[in-house]
Amino acid sequence: MQSALNPGGPQAELIARESGWLLGMGASVFAVTMAALAYAALHRRRAADPQSANPSIARWVAAALALTIAVLLTNVVVDMRTGRALADLPDRARPDALTIEVTGHQWWWEIEYEHADPSRRLTTANELHIPVGRPVKIELRSADVIHSFWVPGLHGKRDLIPGYSRPLWIQADHAGVFRGQCAEFCGDQHANMALLVIATAPADFARWYAAQLLPARAPADAAARVGQRVFLANACVLCHTIRGTPAGGRVAPDLTHLASRRSLAAGTLPNTPPHRRAWVLDPQGIKPGVRMPAMILPARDAEALFAYLDGLQ
Amino acid sequence: MSTTDVLRGPGEDALAAERRELTATWSGRGGFVGWMASVDHKSIAKRYIVTALAFFALGGAGALTMRLQLARPDNGLLGPDLYNQMFTMHGTTMMFLFAVPIMEAIGLYFVPLMVGTRNVAYPRLNALGYWTYLIGGLFLWGSFFAGSGPDTGWFSYAPLSETLFSPGKRVDIWAQTVTFTEIAALIAAVEIIVTVFKLRAPGMTLNRIPLFVWSMLVTAFMVLFAMSTVATASVMLALDRLVDTHFFRPATGGDALLWQHLFWFFGHPEVYIIFLPATGMVSTVLPAFTRRPVFGYTILVFALLITGFLSFALWVHHMLATGIPHHGSSFYTTASVMIALPSGIQVFCWIATIWTGRPVFRTPLLFVLGFLVLFVLGGLTGVMVAAIPFDLQVHDTYFVVAHFHYVLIGGAVFPLFAAIYYWYPKVTGRMLSERLGRWNFWLLFAGFNLTFFPMHILGLMGMPRRVYTYREALEWGDLNLLATAGALVLALGVALFVLNVVMSLGSGERAADNPWDADTLEWSTASPPPPYNFHPLPGVDGRSPAWSRPEELPRVTGLATGSREMLVTTALDARPDSCNEPPGPTIWPFVTALAVGVTFIGSVFTPWGFVVGMLLLLPPLVAWGWPRGKREETGTSPEAA
C-alpha cells in the first residue's frame, strides 16, 4: 500500500529495478567480504610461521581493490542510466498530460487540478485521483514549512520548499490505491500527513472529475438544512470552503465533497460518520497540535452539522 | 618492574628523585578549586570522556523511549510533542554531545601520550574547551527537563525552525547549544593539531606517527572547517529568531535551502569526523591482538587524507530530494561512490592484518571484528543510497536510519568500545573484566542487529523517519516490535558495560604498564601515567617504539624538573627545536567558560545577554593572559599550594 517494493508505475518500476541491482550488489559484496574476514580470523596457523609470512597478501588486497573499483564504477553507470531514463520517462508532448498543483500545509495536502478553462479547475484535499496510463505532472509548493511528497508505489520523494516550485512526473500503470506520506519532518503532526493517490480507469476518472466539479449538494432534509446554517454561523467558514455556499476559507481543506473522500484529517482516520463526529468534536485529542480547534456546539446543533456533512457526497 | 625503569637514566636513585620532583611540579593543586583549576590533559580528557558517556546514556535512554512508543501502531506512550523533543534531543546529544566530544576526548588523552610529550600544546585553552562543552550540554538537558527541549530535529531545518513556526525558546536553546559545543570542538581540534605538529617525540617523523594520531590529526582539520561552518549557521539562525534577520525566511528574500547547504556542508564531514578516529582506534588495537604491525600503514594514512578531502564534496547527497539539477547531482553521486574506495581500502588492510597475524581473541578484538561486520554492511547500504533514484525512495525513511546507525554505532561505537577495553588499563591501572566484556560484546552485537536490521525493511515498506505513530493497516507493527525488543537487549549490553567499568575501577585485576604487549608509546610509561607522562622523555626510531628494546630508544635529558617544560620539535621531521614552558593550574578558564555561558544563554532571552556576556568575558581573559611572576609560576606544586 505504501511500499517501494510494489511499484505501480513506470517511475517506481525503474527505481525498483535499480534497487534490485543495488541489493544484489550489496549482498554479494557483503558475503564475499565476510567470507574473507571469517577465513582471516579463523584459518589454521602453523606454529612455526613467522609474523606476516604471507607475501601474497598484498596481491589479494590489490585484487580486492580492483574489484571494488569495478563494482563502484558499475554502480555509477547503472545510476546514471536510471537517472537519465527517469528524466526521459514522462512524455511531455502528450496532450492529455495532467497537471496537478499540490501544496503542502501543516498538516494536510491541498490539491488543485489545472485546466486551461478556469471553470474546470478543481480544488480538493488529501486525495489525488489520477487516470491510469496518463502521465501526471505534479507541481509541488509549500504554504509554510518544508514537506516532502512521497508515494512510494509511484515514485521517489520530492520536497516541497517554500520559495521554490518543483515538478514531479508520475504515472500509474494499473488501477489501485497508493498511499503516500509526508517524508520531511514538518512539525507536531508530521506523522499524520498522509495522502491517497487513487488511480482509476480514464472513464471512471472523468466521472469522478465531473462530480467533483459540481458545487456541494443542497441539504437533503431539515436536519441537514439546520446543519448548513450551523456550519455557516460558526468558525468553520473562516478556514473551509464549501462551494455553492458562502463558506470560502482557504487555509484548511475544501469540504465541498468531504463525504466522498476515504480518509479524514490527511489519513488520520477512516472517513466514516462516527469518525467524522469524533474528529469535529475533538480534533486536538485525535491529532494533537492540529490547527483545527475543537467545536463546542450544543448537542442538537452538532447532530444537525453532522447530518449536513454526511450529505456532502 | 615498569618499563620506564628499564630506560637507562643517570642511575636509579637519581631518576627516582627526578620523578618525585616532576610529580610535584606537574601535579595539580588539591581541593575542589584545585580540581577545577587542573590543566592536565589526562584529567581534562577523563572528565570529557565521563561527561560524554553520561550524555551517551541520556541520548540512549531517549532512543529507548522512542522505541517503546513505536513498538505498537497507534501507541499512546509519547505524544507528538514529547516524541519530537525526544528525537531532537537524541540526535543533538549523540552528534554534538557524545560522538564528536568522546572522540576528541580520547584524542586529548592519548595523542600527547602516543607522541611522547607531557601535555597538550595549550593546557588552559584545553580546560576552557571542556568547561564550555559541559555548560552547553547541561544547558540543553536542563532545558529539556524544564519542559523546553528543542523539537525541530537535530538538523533544525528552516523555516520550521523560524519563530513563525516554532515560537518560544526551544530552537534558540538548540542553536546556542550548537554554537557552544562547537567552540569546544574547535578548541580540541586546535589542541590536537598543534600537539601533533609541534610536540612529537624526537624521531617521530611523519611516517612514524601512530595511525590513531594520524586519524585525530585529519579529523581535527576537518573539525576546523566543518564546525566553523555550522557554528556560523547556528548563529545566523539564532539571529533570525532573536533580532529578526532574514537569512532563512523565504518571504523576505531569505532562502530555506541555504540552511541545508550550510548544515550539510558540516553535517556530512561530521560523519567522518566521528568515523575517522574510530578507524584510528581499529588500526591501533589490531596490532596488539594480531601480533603484527598493521598492514599497509602508508595506504591507511592516504585513505584518511582522501576521506577527509572528499567528505567536503558530498553534502548535497543529503539534499537530493530537494530537486537539485540532474547534471549537478551526478557529480555528487560519483563523489559519494568514490568515498567508498578509501573505506574499502581500509577494510581490506585490516582483514589482511588479521589474515597474516595471530589473532588473540580478547574483548577488544571481538569489538573490532564486530565493527568490521557492521561497518561493511553499513558502508554497502551507504553505496546504495548514493544512487540518486534509490535514494529518492529511501531518503528520510527507516532504511536510512538503519544505514547510519550501522555506520555510526557499528562503524564508530564498536571501535570506541574496543578502544575503551584496550586503553582502560592504561587510564585506570586496572583491567576490565574479560568475562563481562564478552557478554557485553555479544549482547551489543545481537541487540544492535535485532534493533537496526529490521529497519532496512521498514524503510523499503514505506516507513518515514520522525513519525511518532503509524497506522496498524500499514503492517509495520511486527518489525517495529522486533526492533524495540532489540533495543532492550542493546540497553542491557550498555548496562553491563557500565557495570564492568564501575566494578573494575575498584576491584579489577591490576594492569601492568603494557598488559597487551602493544606497540605504541603510551604503553612505555606507567599505568596510569604519572602527571608528567614520561621521564626521561622518549625518542622513537620506528613505528612500533614499544616493541623496541627500551635501551635502544633515544631519550631526552636536560628538561627542567622543578618547572614545567615541554620539548618542542619541528613540524615535519620532529627534530628537537626548543623548550616551552606551559602554564600551570589556573581557575580562569573555568571563569571564562562561565562568562561564555552567560553570553550564549543570556542571548537566548535578550540580545543584551550578548553584550553583558562580552563585558563579563573581559576580566577573565585579561587575567588569563596577564604574565605571572616567575615565583608564582613555580608555586604550583601541592607542597607550595
Added chain:
Amino acid sequence: MSDAGAEGLTIDAASLPRTMFGYRGLTWWATAGFMLIEGTTLAVLLVCYVYLRRSFTEWPPAPVPLPDLLVPSINLAVLLVTILPMAFARRAAHALDLRGVRLFLSIAVLLSVVAVVLRGFEFDALNVRWDQYAYGSVAWILVGMHATLLVVDLVESAVITTMMFRRDVEQKHYTDVEESALYQFFLSLTWVPVYAMVYLGPRVF
C-alpha cells in the same frame, strides 16, 4: 645536541632555546588555527552573500539605496596602514628592542582604536537595517563579524601593549607581540574582500 632518530642516543634539551618566534614556536600555531577558523567563517558568510543575491532581481532591493563609500574606504585605508607599525613592532620584537616595540605597538593600537570607532559608522554607511530584507541581514553580519574580531584584537593588543610597558618584560612576551602583529595582518587583509563584497558588490552585480 645529537641527532634524533639514531639508536640509543641521548638528546640534551638543556641547550635548546626557551623562546621561539614564528612557526617554530607554539603561539604562532594557535594564532594560525584561529585565523583558519575565523577565515572559514568569513568565507562562509561571503558565500552566503552571493547565494542570497540570487533570490533578488535588484541588489540592493528597492527602495534600499546603495551603501556609502566614504567611511568604509577611509577605514580600509586605516586598517591597511596599521599593517606598517605592526610590521615594525614585529621586527623590533625579533630584535628584542623594547623601545621600538613600545613605540610601534602604541601607534598600531591607536590606529586600531580609530578603526573600531570608524567601524561604528560603517554600519550607518550600509544604509540598510539588518531586519530589512535578507540583503540587510547578510551585509550586517559580514561587517559585524569582522567588527567583533576587530574589537577582540584591540583588547588583546591593548593588553599586550600594557604588558610591554611594565618593568619586568620577559623574552617570551616578545613572541606575544609577534602573534599580535600576525593577527592584525590577518584582520587587515580579510577586510579587503569583505569591504569589496559589501560596499562595492552592490555596485557591480
